[in-house]
Amino acid sequence: GENVEQHPSTLSVQEGDSAVIKCTYSDSASNYFPWYKQELGKGPQLIIDIRSNVGEKKDQRIAVTLNKTAKHFSLHITETQPEDSAVYFCAASEGPGGSYIPTFGRGTSLIVHP
Amino acid sequence: DAGVIQSPRHEVTEMGQEVTLRCKPISGHNSLFWYRQTMMRGLELLIYFNNNVPIDDSGMPEDRFSAKMPNASFSTLKIQPSEPRDSAVYFCASSPRDTDNEQFFGPGTRLTVL
Numbered sequence: 001g002e003n004v005e006q007h008p009s010t011l012s013v014q015e016g017d018s019a020v021i022k023c024t025y026s027d028s029a030s031n032y033f034p035w036y037k038q039e040l041g042k043g044p045q046l047i048i049d050i051r052s053n054v055g056e057k058k059d060q061r062i063a064v065t066l067n068k069t070a071k072h073f074s075l076h077i078t079e080t081q082p083e084d085s086a087v088y089f090c091a092a093s094e095g096p097g098g099s100y101i102p103t104f105g106r107g108t109s110l111i112v113h114p
Numbered sequence: 115d116a117g118v119i120q121s122p123r124h125e126v127t128e129m130g131q132e133v134t135l136r137c138k139p140i141s142g143h144n145s146l147f148w149y150r151q152t153m154m155r156g157l158e159l160l161i162y163f164n165n166n167v168p169i170d171d172s173g174m175p176e177d178r179f180s181a182k183m184p185n186a187s188f189s190t191l192k193i194q195p196s197e198p199r200d201s202a203v204y205f206c207a208s209s210p211r212d213t214d215n216e217q218f219f220g221p222g223t224r225l226t227v228l
């Protein structure tokens with residue numbers, strides 16, 4: 001089955017700095033890679049996703065890059081703000097037509113200091 | 115839509131008691147998932163349903179755990195008898211399987227077994 005590794009487990013940055021979270025996966029059949037943000041006391045919420053036919057996707061201050069050859073993908077947050085503080089999860093799944101059940105990474109606790 | 119609804123939000127019980135967690139998925143979503151989140155093990159998939167039918171329950175830790183989905187708008191996760199090691203946050207999520215893989219999580223139920 002799929003195995004997703006996520007690093008780092010904790011990340012502390014100053015407001016305005018950039019933050020990068022990296023994930024690797026093992027199943028070459030995976031082609032859908034979502035990122036979820038979990039705020040304290042809430043359930044995870046999708047913030048951005050990427051499919052295997054795309055190398056990079058941006059949405060305002062967040063971006064995700066995918067390297068299918070190396071089986072890794074990353075979340076980039078620029079100009080971090082205190083409200084970005086949360087736990088971020090990456091995941092991988094085969095997508096429509098395959099097993100769409102995601103395998104989640106262990107999560108990264110991002111702390112943005114004002 | 116109100117999103118995925120879970121009840122109760124918090125549950126404190128004593129070892130040996132029966133616990134029932136409830137979930138109402140987003141209307142029109144075909145798939146429903148139950149997850150358990152702990153610091154030690156991260157986010158674990160317990161069971162998922164497609165069109166009210168249990169598809170994969172391999173994540174259910176023991177026979178003490180059972181889940182049902184009697185109709186498209188309601189699911190329960192039952193633990194009987196409960197044990198202190200069952201203490202965790204339990205999330206329900208739903209997904210419109212026919213479109214994409216995004217999962218919509220509920221706010222979770224924080225279970226404490228004394």
